[in-house]
Amino acid sequence: MSWLLALPIAIPFLTAVATFLTRDMPVGRWLSIIGSAILLAASIVLMNTVLREGVIAGQMGGWAAPFGITLVADLLSAVMVLITAIVAVAVSIYALADVDEKMERLGYHALFNMLIAGVVGAFVTGDLFNLYVWFEVMLIASFGLLVLGGRPEQIDGGVKYVALNLVSTIMFLTGIGLLYGMTGTLNMADLASAVDTADQQLLTVVAVLFMIAFGVKAAVFPLFFWLPASYHTPAFSVSAVFAGLLTKVGVYALLRMFTLVFDHDTAFTHTILLWVAGFTMVVGVLGAAAQSDMRKILSFHIVSQIGYMILGLALLTPLAIVGAVFYLVHHIVVKANLFLIAGVAQRIAGGTELSRIGGLYKSAPFLAVLFVIPAFSLAGFPPLSGFWAKFLLVKATLEIEAWFIAFIALAVGLLTIYSMTKIWAQAFWEPHPDGVEPKLSKLSTRERNAFLIPIAGLAILTVIIGTMPEPFVQFAERSAAQLLDPTPYITAVLGEQP
């Protein structure tokens, strides 16, 4: 199984190398698309295998776990890889029109594909230190993408991004060191049982360190400041891939570690997570209410939506985890798409500051339709994917009679609706203040295709998830079952335990 697990990392890596070598040639962008497409194929095969055979694991270098590094894919990992590949395909097509030759010469495609490799690496690794390595790959590649182009505000955002994320990786590293210091192992499956014999009090402290480290990555309250400080600065394709994927790696790591390893004192750890979830939802959405730039509004919404996913983890009931997994997948599709649309709006209407643009509904009705789908999905309107995501979580809160957090989740939903209507009314309905007619025909046919094909594709996916949610919910259920009972995961990695 080793190759099946390493392939999703090797493909974007090799694509990165190839695009790096061809960075002065236009062929690089096509290589990037081809690479992403192959990655998609590989991740479908991976998903298929995991669906058929259950959790699969492979040992790097042939060293038996827990002594070498294990790659492992359960349903959660597989679906995260799959969705990453989908976003990669969408964004690499979009980049045809969004990324200029100057950025290409500076290695845009190589950085992009390395970022994808890093994200995938984080999803399939079964080793804690290796996770750290992929975090570093992601961090450095994303920093590069963030500052590519070098406008002063990009550098400013980039510095904040990298400073705060570095601190988080240091925290992560400290946590790994301490965890190794008490268990003597780095393999996550091995850790699951190794922590039982450790000092439980110290283990809780270590759990908190991990919570903080991953919390920064996931951009939860009060550790999210880097996100709104930086996400509105780079190229739109970069924003989109960040918005879709990066914070979700943090959420994934929390989901993994706090179901597999740190489940010894859930009364403490998951209560903290519950508070964090509540504050994250509220602070994020209120921050968005205060913004007037499309990308900034969307950035704050990432924060707010992360709160929902953390909520699912914090409740830790089967339905709540189902909700978290469903939310995770839905949100990647929707959020990446919204940033892609913002990019088109910027191109044809001349900006993303809401008071300076307008008229998109009249002049570009097709774009308006494409916007409505992810925007109202994010706001949780049926029958779009976001409705089910919120529905599952609210149902989970009500089932355990967590009234207050249910109220928060619903109230935040309302404020999300408010924000989306704000964008809709100002950018789409209102006439353009300068009398510009933001028509899609301003773009060349090539550009239009490059922009609209990925946007339409993701929108269709949103509608499919929304109107036919059953297989997706069933999948999330199976995935949640694996998370809540990690025995198959551990067996796949370590073999049958005595």
Place this chain on the structure above:
Amino acid sequence: MSHEGTLLIIIALLPFVGALVPGVMIRAGRTACAWFTAVPTALALIMLLILAPDVMRGEVIQAELQWMPQLGLSASFFLDGLGLLFACMITGVGLLIILYARFYLSGDDPMGQFYTYLLLFQGAMLGIVLSDNILLLLIFWELTSLSSFLLIGYWKHLPEGRQGAKMALTVTGAGGLAMIAGMLILGNIVGSYNLTDILQAGDQIKASEWYLPALILILLGVFTKSAQFPFHFWLPHAMAAPTPVSAYLHSATMVKAGVFLMARMWPALAGTDAWFYIVATTGLITMVMGALIALFKDDLKALLAFSTVSHLGLLTMLLGFGTQAAAVAAVFHIINHLTFKAALFMTAGIIDHEAHTRDIKRLGGLRHLMPITFLIGTVAALSMAGIPLFNGFLSKEMMLEEASHTKWLDSYYVVPVLATFGALLSVAYSFRFISHVFLGPVRDDYPSNPHDPPAGMWLAPALLCTLVIVIGVAPFLADGIVRAAASAVTGAELDPHLKIWHGVTPALWMSIIAVLGGLVLLLLHRPLDKAWIATPRPEAKAIFDALIMSVVALMRRITDATHNGAISRYLAIFTVASVALGWIAYSGSGLSAPTRELLPVPIVIAVGWVMLVVATVSVVVMHHHRFRALVLIGIIGLSISAGFVYLSAPDLALTQISVETVTIMLLLLALHFLPKVTPAESSGAMRFRDGIIALAAGGGVGALAYAFLMRDIETISDYHIANSYEGGGGTNVVNVILVDFRGYDTFGEIIVLGIAGLVIYALMHALLDGPAARRLKNTDYTQDRSRDRHPLMMVVVTRVLMPIAVVVGIYIFLRGHNQPGGGFVAGLVIAIALLMQYMASGFAWTQERKKIEYHTMIGLGVVIAALTGVGSWLAGRPFLTSAYTYVHLPPIEEFELATAMLFDLGVFLTVLGAVMLMLYSLSRIARSAGETVNEAAMDYDPGEHVEDAKGGT
């Protein structure tokens, strides 16, 4: 599934399927578009009528499609009397509206979109009334909010339209969310989300402790949707929509969804005190208040909007009474209100369309100019006023009858008096509608030249008016549908007989008072209107706007205050959060006893520790002076390396020293382009605060490290030590871990390094284009520059060192697998040697002598490492599996060749390439900053002077 069931599902889905057509078909023309909308609507209506006889007999038609059984959600529909009534209303009025809109909308309006939204709305509305599953109902419920949003904002160029749409969506959206919670609770109580189950579990629900929260949450949804006090304010603002929308959504159908739901849930929720006091009281207040405001509105549509609010209040009140007779009255009034109010809205639309104003104060005397419209408007308004022989009279009488014997708290007077007052106001505004618009003298100042519209526009309201009179004169014709619907509402077999004359009842007297009082009010309208305008009163929209504005302003303040862009603050928040959480976790139940003894502190360690602490504190204190800070950082790095040496970790020490050297050298070069001193950014108080936070964090990490070091563990490293030679072919465990056991990590790390080189290069590139480049160009470096930039001695020494360093590098590389060393260190050593050449002779000189592109070197390194891994794949082993063999090449002693070494070569190349690329980037800055470049090895060329000396002699 029965044929009837299939038909039912088709009815529910037809509008959604049909909705796709008009939006696409607009090119076919406006009339074609209208036809494409009308056909599915008419089909749905016909199918409903096919099913109607069965339903009227009391049958309930059911159909179910499994959707998400695990969530309790199924796409199940059922049609009973109540559903039939509403479904017929929705499709029937829908047809009329389609006809009306075809003539109402102008050529500039995108009609295809309009009809698409309209069908979407129709589908959602049908879904609500046909759902047999409350979750399904919720979905349709939210869809009506959404489609209504799009329809209200249809005239997107109007700011009122946009605002009205946003407000409507916010208010009904909020209610919808509350209702989701309420419905989920309800489902939890009953254990099923099926409406039929819930309706039979009324007693169980009312006995549950969660009855009240569920009731309140559901009613929040209902009241917002049906514009009940205090959520009524959105409805008048939604009137910015085109009139067909107002007539369809905001009088006939959508706002009745709340009423529908109360009727639907009647068996499950009604009949308790809580229900009575919440629902009936809200309805009563809304009825009176809406009617009062309506009387003083000058905008025709606003008048009708508040009148709608008032009538919705009336319906709510009736359902709130909780008696069967009241339910019958409610059902009947739903039908009557639909007929006259939709007609009135269309009349208002015609007047607006023809006279170009809806302001009552600018109208009057239209009966001569628009006789047909006058007739329609008058019939409908008389019905609204509750005048006998019009249908509005009948249901109003029933309402007053019910009100007359309803006790509120202990009073028998509150409800009847207020109900009569409401009816009185209703008479007043209805008469005002007739007299101030149509009666009176013809004016000569209409904004346009009003005349009757084409038949297409008056046909629809005329049809409705016919119904008004037919039902008004022969009410028994409505017996059947009212019976079926009211029986469905109450869940009991009712047999109402609707008649005009009930004898001299209290209701009749109340009615007479209302009509007479209404006439008096109308006569007094002018002075009352002045008084009304002069009276200050809370404007709901202003409050709503102020509320939103203040929330946004508050958020902006908070967001601006916290996101002030200062990294130091973000880091402080991060650190405080970490320390606080860590402390709470640490100070829980207490730690287990340590298993290790404290060792004595050797003097060497003590000295090293003190040095480390002093250096660290000094960095903090002196960080404003960048050069000094850098030197101190060097000291810290060396102290740590020394620590590694002391603790028998030569590999780590070697790596640490090389890394330190390279980093410090690069930093020194970079420092050249920066200001020498950092400006003081924080005040003394902030520094004090940050100092405390930092100490707490440092102390925390120290305490943790102590706690861990005092406890024994078993680690996997024993395995590594045991298998290093056996399995990995090397005796240096550290190196074997790096290139074999955990080669995959190292692979990742060299990628990081490679990307870092790339990023720095890209960043420099960007910087040199931007404002930073201009600043650099204007900096004067000559002042603090040494006059001998490339001193002879340094050039000579570095040249001598170069081959030695290369040999050492190769040596370290080769021995790495068995002795301290390895590709990483080797790369750094050679990088240092090259760095020194640069420092000695300048970059241009060095650059001329390099043979390989740094980018390529990085790429090559990473690829070699990757290919090593892939190689093992090809050999059928897991990624990165290593193999090794021993080679004996005389005269060298036997050495080992491992595939891991090839991997190490990749590491070596990447490290070297990355460091050199960073150096290259820095030198680019130097050159862009206008630094002179020397092509020779030294500024001072001894050769020249020798020539000179020769020439001199």
